[in-house]
Amino acid sequence: MRNGKYEETIANLQLAQTYYSRLVEDMLDAVFITSNNIIMYVNKAAAKLLDAEDLVGKSAYEIMEPDFLENYLDKSRNIWKEEISTPYEMQLITSKGKKVEVEVLAYPFLFEDLSSTIIIIARDISVRKENQQLQIKNEKLGIAGQLAASIAHEIRNPLTAIKGFLKLAYQGAMKLDDIYPILDLEINRIETIASELMFLGKPARSEIKETNIGKILLDVYTLMQSQANLDNVVINLETYGDHLNTLCNVDQIKQVFINLVKNAIEAMDNGGIINMEAKLDGKWVVVTITDNGKGIPDEIKNKLGEPFYTTKEKGTGLGLVICYNIIAEHKGKIDYVSEDGMGTTFTIQLPLANK
Secondary structure, eight states: OHHHHHHHHHHHHHHHHHHHHHHHHTOSSEEEEEETTEEEEEOHHHHHHTTOSOOTTSBGGGGBOGGGHHHHHHHHHHTTTOSSOOOEEEEEEOTTSOEEEEEEEEEEOOSTTOTTEEEEEEEEOHHHHHHHHHHHHHHHHHHHHHHHHHHHHHHHHHHHHHHHHHHHHHTTSSOHHHHHHHHHHHHHHHHHHHHHHHHHHSOOOOOOEEEEHHHHHHHHHHHHHHHHHHTTEEEEEEEOOSOOEEEEOHHHHHHHHHHHHHHHHHTOTTOEEEEEEEEEETTEEEEEEEEOSOOOOHHHHTTTTOTTOOSSTTOOSOHHHHHHHHHHHTTOEEEEEEETTTEEEEEEEEEOOOO
16 A cells, blocks of 8 residues: 555656656746756757757856856855845857847755756846837937927027127127137037937947946036026036946936936926936945926826826826836936925936946
């Protein structure tokens, strides 16, 4: 009797093993099992994702984009301490050298002496990334259109000054040597505005590099001055400390600040003040953008940042969604404090670049 029970248990275990093996093998997500960072198993989806059939026996490092390797190693060390696995993004490399954007979940294989074994589940997010870039592009083009009138007004002012001084020089009322510094200043002003407007029409670069946040804020300050002047808004900029550097995609971070400043301007019907500040706080570069506008009513705070939710007549509701996504991709944080009728402060934290 006992022997029959034993055989039944063995049969059930074999059936379960077959079931779970087929389940893993037929998963749409790529599955890798590594031991001491050597690939021991891949399912069909993993082989298809990397366009390779001979992955078993290779180092896991060989299929990873080097820029993401350090983050992977940190995550691998920490999974034995975490109760819940947290997804993170990285790039894998196919057999033909193509980079693939994936979202990864890693789990420790907790069974007897297999303490160095890790199960990695990778999901291809290339399409998601492409859609995010398309959203950013559309948002940038939308802002460019909205700023067109104020930019034209801002450019017309120095052009009028240039025309006036040239006329005085032509009439002999002023010497060219006297007006040249003024003309040079006004032309540089036009060039700065035009170059910043061109940024809004360019595709976002994917380059990640160490950049001073103060420089990005200064560019945003210059670009948004024209709209601020038209709406009777004063923008102040203060940066505290020399080393305000973070690793970032400059275009994307600039896009975040433009969106937030633009929203702040639009929140003040009768003019007002916007204060932009950047400072260090431990291992973070902290940027605050504060306005003294209408504030955010309590009834819409919970919906803020939801796709397609907007209080603007011609808005899409995607601006803040894009801001949140960009900051999250940069391993940063974004939050706000607002009182109805008292203004709003957005706080953005980005990791300080290691020296």
